[in-house]
Amino acid sequence: SQQGEEDPQALSIQEGENATMNCSYKTSINNLQWYRQNSGRGLVHLILIRSNEREKHSGRLRVTLDTSKKSSSLLITASRAADTASYFCAVAAAGNKLTFGGGTRVLVKP
Amino acid sequence: DADVTQTPRNRITKTGKRIMLECSQTKGHDRMYWYRQDPGLGLRLIYYSFDVKDINKGEISDGYSVSRQAQAKFSLSLESAIPNQTALYFCATAGTSGRETQYFGPGTRLLVL
Numbered sequence: 001s002q003q004g005e006e007d008p009q010a011l012s013i014q015e016g017e018n019a020t021m022n023c024s025y026k027t028s029i030n031n032l033q034w035y036r037q038n039s040g041r042g043l044v045h046l047i048l049i050r051s052n053e054r055e056k057h058s059g060r061l062r063v064t065l066d067t068s069k070k071s072s073s074l075l076i077t078a079s080r081a082a083d084t085a086s087y088f089c090a091v092a093a094a095g096n097k098l099t100f101g102g103g104t105r106v107l108v109k110p
Numbered sequence: 111d112a113d114v115t116q117t118p119r120n121r122i123t124k125t126g127k128r129i130m131l132e133c134s135q136t137k138g139h140d141r142m143y144w145y146r147q148d149p150g151l152g153l154r155l156i157y158y159s160f161d162v163k164d165i166n167k168g169e170i171s172d173g174y175s176v177s178r179q180a181q182a183k184f185s186l187s188l189e190s191a192i193p194n195q196t197a198l199y200f201c202a203t204a205g206t207s208g209r210e211t212q213y214f215g216p217g218t219r220l221l222v223l
Contacts, residue, residue, distance in 0.1 A: 004152070033211060042114075042200060042214035043153070088152055090212075097168075098212060100145075100152035 004032075004089040004101030012107045019076040021104040023089030024069075030092045032065055032072050037086045037103070046074075046087075079108045113137045114215040116201050122221045123191050131186045131218050133201030141204040142184040143212065144168075144176060146197040153200060159184055160206075191222045 007022045023032070031050045035043040049056045049065045049072065056063045062075040076083055086105050090098040114135045123129050133142065140161045145153040145168075155168030157176040165176060173195060177185045188195055198219050202212040 035214075040198065040217070040219070042216045043202075043212075045211040045213070048211055097155065097158065098143075098153075099155075102150070102152045 004091050004099055006087070006089055006101040006104045008104060009102065010105045010107070012109065013079055015079060015081055015108055015110050017079055019079050019083070019106055019108070021074050021087055021106070023072045023074070023101055025072075025089075025091045025099075026070065027091075027093065029067075032063075033090045033092060033098065034061075034063060034072075034074050035088045035090060035100075037088065039085075043088065076106075079106075081108050081110045084108045114201060114203055114213055116199075116215040116218050118218060119216065120219045122223065124223050125192055127191050129188045129191055129220070131188075131199055131201075131220070133184045133186070133215055135182050135201075135203045135213075135215075137203050137205075137213060138181075139203035139213070140181065140206050142178070143202040143204070144174075144184065144186045145200045145202065146170065146195075147200065147217075148197050156186065156199075188220075188222075191220075193222045196220060196222045 005024050033048045034046045037043045047058045047063050049063050060077045065072045086103040088103045090100045117132045143158040144156040147153050154170050159178045175187045198217050200217050201215040204212045
């Protein structure tokens with residue numbers, strides 16, 4: 001079974017709004033990563049947060065990690081049409097094996 | 111040039127045929143991975159390799175085999191393709207620190223008739 005589970009499965013927002021998606025996992029992790037996938041293309045790494053970190057920023061992205069609740073969130077601020085994509089969380093256990101969630105499909109309407 | 115390349119990008123084959131998907135990387139990474147993605151779902155790990163002499167099964171290895179011909183090359187084979195192997199296949203690489211991100215190829219879209 002997939003360790004990372006995203007919520008919601010789909011999200012539709014207007015350009016300029018913020019988009020928030022959540023990821024829950026089941027076991028201890030080394031780090032948690034977020035990836036973006038444009039339709040039918042390869043995944044692109046967005047941000048990595050280590051198990052001893054609680055919050056991380058990269059441009060318009062903000063990621064939080066709560067290891068006590070085994071959950072993470074990805075916030076995209078001031079969304080743009082180009083942010084339309086699927087977003088996946090992936091949890092890294094020993095050996096850098098990643099386990100991916102089912103993804104959140106984000107549609108940003110102009 | 112792309113750091114991680116996959117060939118072919120698209121393939122249609124028939125049930126029972128043998129097919130090989132190839133992955134090459136110029137990132138100098140030791141770790142390479144093969145995933146499959148089904149529509150609307152996340153990626154599932156098929157096989158992974160931490161160096162040329164190391165091959166490990168992933169979550170869904172049945173029906174697949176791999177070969178690590180060199181540090182830069184990692185091939186995935188379907189010995190006898192079946193329709194439920196129709197999917198999008200991704201190769202990925204990672205460095206050796208054990209905590210680094212993975213870099214994905216563009217994917218191979220496979221249709222098994």
